[in-house]
Amino acid sequence: MITEGILREKLGGWKRSSYCGEVGSAQIGSQVTLMGWVQKRRDHGGLIFIDLRDREGIVQVVFNPEKGAGTHEKAHSLRSEFVIAVKGAIGKRPAGTENPELKTGAIEVYAEELKVLNDSAPLPFMIEEESDVAETTRLKYRYLDLRRLSLQRKIILRHKVSACVRNYLAQHGFLEIETPVLTKSTPEGARDFLVPSRLSPGQFFALPQSPQIFKQILMIAGFDRYYQIVRCFRDEDLRADRQPEFTQIDAEMSFVESDDVISVMEGLISAVFKEGVGIELQPPFPRLTYAEATSRFGVDNPDTRFGLELKDLSSIVAKSGFKVFADVLAKGGVVKAICAKGAAEFSRKDLDDLTEVAVSFGAKGLAWVKLTDEGWQSPIAKFLSDEEKAGIEKTLGAVKGDLLLFAAGKLSTANTVLGRLRLNLGARLRLVPAGTFNFTWVTEFPMFDYDEAEKRHVAVHHPFTAPMDEDIDLIDTAPLKVRAKAYDLVLNGVEIGGGSIRIHTSDVQSLVFDMLGISREDAELRFGFLLEALKYGTPPHGGIAFGLDRIMAIMTASDSIRDVIAFPKTQKATCPMSEAPSTVDMKQLEEIFIRIVKKQAEKE
């Protein structure tokens, strides 16, 4: 009896005959042995119903006092999440008692023998399909959270996708080769996680932000095609789609150009989405150049599931009497706008919200126009001529009932502001169709960007990306005009992967380092082994890396990648379950020659 000490029986040679979720009408009449967790007990005093759960699903077990009083008595003591084994016969449920909600709802198990393998303390929260429990609590008891079938299905699907990736890439000649986790810090890019070396006092390993250099070295070594499903580490602030450790599907190929990589990877993504969500994608996927993507959608990761594209009105309002527009244009800026169909009825509050969005992305303010029965309703209407108004309406395809939103300023600012407003409006107006997967390659990224804070050029992709052949002479003269052989794959407005053709000659690599303000000495110190390797017969090569977590999040319609990672971290990069990170013993610190320096506030 449970009340007099816990009853915990041994398996005693019992073998499971199938998973709970796998029994069905086909087995009616046959004997089964099932093992799993008690999802729910419905005790009628006489009949007792137990929903028995394992990773494949739930089946109803019936305990009847007339079929073994001892077994029935034991069933009475069962509680949620007790671990049990049941022997019995599969039977068709009596007419009218079928449960269409359950996959196994046509049948039930008539229990003859029961073993209570383990009990369970009362739960901190219920194991339910859909949970509204606070995420911290769920993460603290992640093993319970993961028992929820909805979460198990996501983790299981992730496994299937990984298996599919390995299968596809192996079939296409890619070799799975492991690269070091303890590696060398490369100051370009994200902040590194550092690991002190006990055997080299004062020196540190870094956890890889990606296996970038190693996979290039593998190409130099002649492996021709490499892949790895690999953990990467970046010590930056977290987001819903960013974890400090995340998983990449990483691949590299030799003797290829951009189109070759893209083509093989379209096959991979198609295989993965067939496996994952059962849809047949139709490669080749649409492509946009970076210039076109930012011009039409405002961002380099365009969500192409809906329209609401940006239009340039600069030429129309070039001689405008509206000072804000005129001033911006005089300074070389642009005036762009979007037209939200049917949004003329937006309230003052709606417009305030949109203005707030615009300002948060760098706008000075937000000019708007409602096209109503009375014509232009807008704070700026009086500054614009009829001719200008007509031109704006024509360019935007605006009609009565529409709302027009304007951004004036630097091209990049105007694009960003309208691009983000577009996304906000897309959600607000429910323009985004559910269940669609729109893939777009974005190509011809700029090689360099200018970092105002650091007063130097930085690589938009990474320092090993090759420039486009026709732009190579611009590196010295007009670096910001140089386009790279880089490509991102965007799915529903989310960057799910990116890659490039790499520089495979040491002279071009040195030139690019020069451009990035990395001195010869610095380059030698940081990437010396790569520069050295490039000298010894490096084949042309390129590759790509996909964010597996993001792909899985989209496939499973999850709001956060935390839902597709078995053990994710909180926004402060902690693990509520293991309570990592934590302090360590002084002895451990001494061994690695580390001393903790307290923050000023703590000293006092």
Next chain:
RNA sequence: GGGGCCGUAGUUAAGUUGGUCAUAACGCCGGCCUGUCACGCCGGAGGGCGCGGGUUCGAGUCCCGUCGGCCCCGCCA
């Protein structure tokens, strides 16, 4: 580094202008119940409102600070 939202029983939440407001549902415990699957019915236990100050005769309710969570900007080659 910054902005926003949140923190009341195991869980999810309600708590008016500060004064029986500590409340509900689910869960849990006990009892009854042979067709339930949000089982039903009866009874019961359980928190002092994230933490620390302050204002007040009196504070989940106001103020300050702090910790934690989530979303976002910066950051993330």
